[in-house]
Amino acid sequence: MPNATPATAHNALLLDQQLCFxxxxxxxxxxxxxxxxxxxLGLTYPQYLVLLVLWEGDGCMVSELGERLYxxxxxxxPLLKRMQTAxxxxxxxxxxxxxxxxxxxxxxxxxxxEQAAAIPACVLAHSQCTVQxxxxxxxxIQQLRSRLAAPLPAAS
Numbered sequence: 472m473p474n475a476t477p478a479t480a481h482n483a484l485l486l487d488q489q490l491c492f493x494x495x496x497x498x499x500x501x502x503x504x505x506x507x508x509x510x511x512l513g514l515t516y517p518q519y520l521v522l523l524v525l526w527e528g529d530g531c532m533v534s535e536l537g538e539r540l541y542x543x544x545x546x547x548x549p550l551l552k553r554m555q556t557a558x559x560x561x562x563x564x565x566x567x568x569x570x571x572x573x574x575x576x577x578x579x580x581x582x583x584x585e586q587a588a589a590i591p592a593c594v595l596a597h598s599q600c601t602v603q604x605x606x607x608x609x610x611x612i613q614q615l616r617s618r619l620a621a622p623l624p625a626a627s
Contacts, residue, residue: 494612504597508590512583513557517542517550519587525560525576526584532565533572559583 486492505516514522517540524531524539531539537547551574554560559580565571598605 508593512586518554522583529576530573533574536574
C-alpha cells in the first residue's frame with residue numbers, strides 16, 4: 472500500500488472496512504430473508520436460483536446452468552437430482568450429443584413460478600429501497616463480480 476501511514480494500514484484491516492465481509496454478510500442476510508419466503512413452496516435458495524434460470528429459458532444445458540449460477544457440476548448435479556425427485560424438472564441427454572444433458576421444467580416446476588411471483592416484491596419491501604436503488608446496486612455488484620472474475624493483468 473503506497474504512502475500508507477500506520478493508522479491507515481491498521482484501519483485497512485478492520486472487519487467493517489472489508490468489502491469481502493460486507494458482501495459475505497449481506498449474502499447471508501439475503502439467504503435468511505428468502506428462507507421463510509421459499510419454505511411454503513418447499514424450495515431451498517439454490518433450488519429457487521435454478522428455477523429462476525429455467526423460467527427464463529427452459530431446456531438449457533446443465534453446463535449453461537452451472538455457468539449462469541457460478542456452480543460446479545459437483546454442486547449442481549446433486550441439486551438437480553433432488554429437484555427431479557421432487558418433480559420440478561427432468562434431465563435428458565441431448566439428442567445431438569449424448570455427453571450433454573438438458574434440463575426441462577415439469578408442469579409442477581412451471582406452476583411454482585406463479586406461486587413464487589410475490590417473492591421479489593417481498594424482498595423489495597424488506598430492503599426498504601426503491602426499485603431504482605436495487606437495480607443500481609445489482610448493476611454495481613455485477614460489474615464488481617465481472618472485474619473480480621477477470622484474469623489479473625500480467626506483471627511487467
